[in-house]
Amino acid sequence: MIDELFLDKAHLFLIVLNHRWQGARGEAEHLARLLRRYKIKPGDRILDLGCGNGRIAINLAMMGYRVTGLDYSNLFIEDAVEKSRKYNVYDKVEFIHGNAFDIDKIFNREKFKLVFMYWTTLIGYSLDPAKDLELLKKIHGIVEEGGYFMLLNHASIESLDYRALEEGVSHYKDLDEYALISKATYEPARSILHISWRFYRKMNEDLMFIGEVSYDIKIYSMHEIVEMSEKAGWKLIDAYCSIKTMEPYKPGRCSLNIVFTK
Numbered sequence: 001m002i003d004e005l006f007l008d009k010a011h012l013f014l015i016v017l018n019h020r021w022q023g024a025r026g027e028a029e030h031l032a033r034l035l036r037r038y039k040i041k042p043g044d045r046i047l048d049l050g051c052g053n054g055r056i057a058i059n060l061a062m063m064g065y066r067v068t069g070l071d072y073s074n075l076f077i078e079d080a081v082e083k084s085r086k087y088n089v090y091d092k093v094e095f096i097h098g099n100a101f102d103i104d105k106i107f108n109r110e111k112f113k114l115v116f117m118y119w120t121t122l123i124g125y126s127l128d129p130a131k132d133l134e135l136l137k138k139i140h141g142i143v144e145e146g147g148y149f150m151l152l153n154h155a156s157i158e159s160l161d162y163r164a165l166e167e168g169v170s171h172y173k174d175l176d177e178y179a180l181i182s183k184a185t186y187e188p189a190r191s192i193l194h195i196s197w198r199f200y201r202k203m204n205e206d207l208m209f210i211g212e213v214s215y216d217i218k219i220y221s222m223h224e225i226v227e228m229s230e231k232a233g234w235k236l237i238d239a240y241c242s243i244k245t246m247e248p249y250k251p252g253r254c255s256l257n258i259v260f261t262k
């Protein structure tokens, strides 16, 4: 079902990705500070897994980092390559169109100092904990000894606003020349969020409906993510509320940002 969002109707999600570019430089600067904290240097190999249209990878490359971005949406990768030209880092950042579940074959014997996933990427999409564990193991296989895995800006059970979900509240989001109305419900027995997004183009005072997409995502608690990652061989080092403030993770207050090492 997540394929509807990223593949079948990727043109709609591209609107959301493009909107997020407004804060891209700031987000990448916060991430760069985190990288310095763990002594990850510009020459070290970094993989942005599920890189979308390159917002983080390109901005890190502009700061001198050596980043590879991988995404299974051809539309997003083509857009990322085009943006890397626009920002003059075409030869400093690499984009690969591929499935994260194939990273063991794609990278064969290549190793990274860091693999990160930014903004609830991949873990929880298959709705199958066994697949999530498989992916965590595959990531472990392509990171060098002493290297890192970071799950950044990630959703967690602790960060859900249950009351809003119960009431089935719709949210309006302004996306410049577009608008998005989202609705979500939560299924506690399986911890699955059912989300539907309706996209509109702004036309003077009116909104013209241009398409809709529905998807499900499994939401884990921090301890479930930690247990699953430890099964895959990862060691927890730190968890933050936000990479901007670097405050420790506080359930109920913020998104999840976890740093693991190998």
Ligand SMILES: C[S@@+](CC[C@H](N)C(=O)[O-])C[C@H]1O[C@@H](n2cnc3c(N)ncnc32)[C@H](O)[C@@H]1O
Binding pocket: 006, 017, 020, 049, 050, 051, 052, 053, 054, 055, 056, 070, 071, 072, 073, 076, 098, 099, 100, 101, 117, 118, 119, 120, 121, 122, 125
């Ligand atoms: C919420 S977006 C985040 C994109 C990006 N990290 C960002 O911050 O803009 C999730 C991304 O994961 C990608 N993705 C989902 N499943 C994937 C898979 N199996 N292999 C590679 N990429 C995948 C989607 O195409 C999408 O670009």
